Amino acid sequence: MLATPPRSFLSRSTIDLRPSGIRKYFEIVATMPDVVTLGIGEPDFVTPSHIMEAGIASLHAGHTGYTSNAGLIELRRALNTYLQRLYAVEYNPDTEMVITVGASEAMFIALRAILDPGDEVLVVEPCFVAYAAAVSIAGGVPVPINTRVEDAFQVTGAQLEAAITPRTKAIFIGYPNNPTGAILSQEHMREVAAVAEKYDLVVISDEIYDRLVYGVEHINFASLPGMFERTILLGGMSKAFAMTGWRIGYVCAPAPIMEGIKKLHQYLIMSAPTVSQYAAVEALEHGEPDVQHMQHEYDERRKLIVGGFNSLGLTCFEPRGAFYAFPNIQVTGMDDSHFCDTLLYEGRVAMIPGSAFGDCGAGHARASYATSMENIHEALERLSKFMQRYG
Ligand SMILES: Cc1ncc(COP(=O)(O)O)c(C=O)c1O
Numbered sequence: 001m002l003a004t005p006p007r008s009f010l011s012r013s014t015i016d017l018r019p020s021g022i023r024k025y026f027e028i029v030a031t032m033p034d035v036v037t038l039g040i041g042e043p044d045f046v047t048p049s050h051i052m053e054a055g056i057a058s059l060h061a062g063h064t065g066y067t068s069n070a071g072l073i074e075l076r077r078a079l080n081t082y083l084q085r086l087y088a089v090e091y092n093p094d095t096e097m098v099i100t101v102g103a104s105e106a107m108f109i110a111l112r113a114i115l116d117p118g119d120e121v122l123v124v125e126p127c128f129v130a131y132a133a134a135v136s137i138a139g140g141v142p143v144p145i146n147t148r149v150e151d152a153f154q155v156t157g158a159q160l161e162a163a164i165t166p167r168t169k170a171i172f173i174g175y176p177n178n179p180t181g182a183i184l185s186q187e188h189m190r191e192v193a194a195v196a197e198k199y200d201l202v203v204i205s206d207e208i209y210d211r212l213v214y215g216v217e218h219i220n221f222a223s224l225p226g227m228f229e230r231t232i233l234l235g236g237m238s239k240a241f242a243m244t245g246w247r248i249g250y251v252c253a254p255a256p257i258m259e260g261i262k263k264l265h266q267y268l269i270m271s272a273p274t275v276s277q278y279a280a281v282e283a284l285e286h287g288e289p290d291v292q293h294m295q296h297e298y299d300e301r302r303k304l305i306v307g308g309f310n311s312l313g314l315t316c317f318e319p320r321g322a323f324y325a326f327p328n329i330q331v332t333g334m335d336d337s338h339f340c341d342t343l344l345y346e347g348r349v350a351m352i353p354g355s356a357f358g359d360c361g362a363g364h365a366r367a368s369y370a371t372s373m374e375n376i377h378e379a380l381e382r383l384s385k386f387m388q389r390y391g
Pocket of ligand 1: 041102103105174236237247248249
């Protein structure tokens with residue numbers, strides 16, 4: 001006799017969550033040893049050795065327990081000094097900062113802290129795959145705001161305003177942007193700020209790529225006039241200091257918002273990894289030359305890959321931040337998923353379809369240049385052969 005299949009034990013909301021469009025590529029690429037990958041959004045550099053040593057020394061010194069919930073006070077003070085030096089914004093280390101398990105945790109607890117079920121968040125796309133998912137997991141409703149290459153992926157105040165409803169609670173932006181490499185101009189930042197003020201909204205600003213900008217200055221959203229009170233800043237050590245595996249991020253917000261965020265962090269995480277927090281202190285206090293060095297290297301790679309795409313007929317928007325290029329692939333006559341599949345299986349180069357980052361990313365593909373010059377040369381050579389066939 002056939003047994004009755006067990007009912008699904010998963011919640012409706014988990015079943016409804018769309019799987020990340022990136023994962024599929026990583027899983028396939030892992031089985032293909034001869035592929036040059038431009039897929040991975042993480043530094044290829046190893047964490048600078050003095051930062052590692054600081055972590056190791058903390059273990060030998062016996063710092064193997066929890067830290068304070070909000071993170072080591074030394075780290076919060078170092079972060080305050082760092083943000084003040086760079087952006088002239090000041091967060092009280094006691095009441096306005098929490099050290100998190102990557103910017104990933106920061107994003108989830110920030111959203112969970114501000115959203116009631118059904119609250120809407122305007123999510124500016126294309127963007128990091130987790131934004132919309134995080135809004136849904138927190139019980140909110142992500143409302144995509146599409147940006148276009150023709151507008152240099154800038155979001156306008158008018159676009160945001162057109163999407164406002166009585167349920168709108170927040171605007172979620174991420175610049176320098178993953179996947180486009182766009183930065184948000186000061187003029188457009190001011191438009192976002194004006195809408196936030198007019199409709200009394202929170203702005204969640206994911207600035208994890210703040211240190212990776214090329215020929216432009218990063219502007220911290222909270223530093224705009226009137227914005228400190230309504231901005232939740234997300235950031236972390238992963239990208240600028242090549243510390244993805246250490247899992248250290250942060251969330252900064254004015255005290256009344258932080259009170260709520262802190263409660264969630266306490267119950268969920270207790271405290272971020274202690275060894276990594278000691279390493280992060282060293283990074284913030286003495287890691288500036290490393291950041292400069294890696295930023296310079298990324299810039300060289302950026303020029304190579306963007307020039308390469310353009311010369312192959314894959315028109316590429318000039319990225320000014322992060323470590324991604326986002327060429328238009330429509331000249332091949334394929335959609336972005338078909339392009340990435342064909343390029344992977346026939347050309348042996350891995351890129352990610354632009355539509356994985358929101359519907360408005362369609363027609364593009366993301367290439368990460370956080371990989372060696374040698375790999376970029378090889379990828380461009382393979383792409384050149386591919387384009388002879390499909391260009
Ligand atoms: C835009 C953006 N935000 C957040 C994250 C998560 O970073 P973390 O390693 O700090 O969790 C990433 C990682 O790729 C990212 O690209």
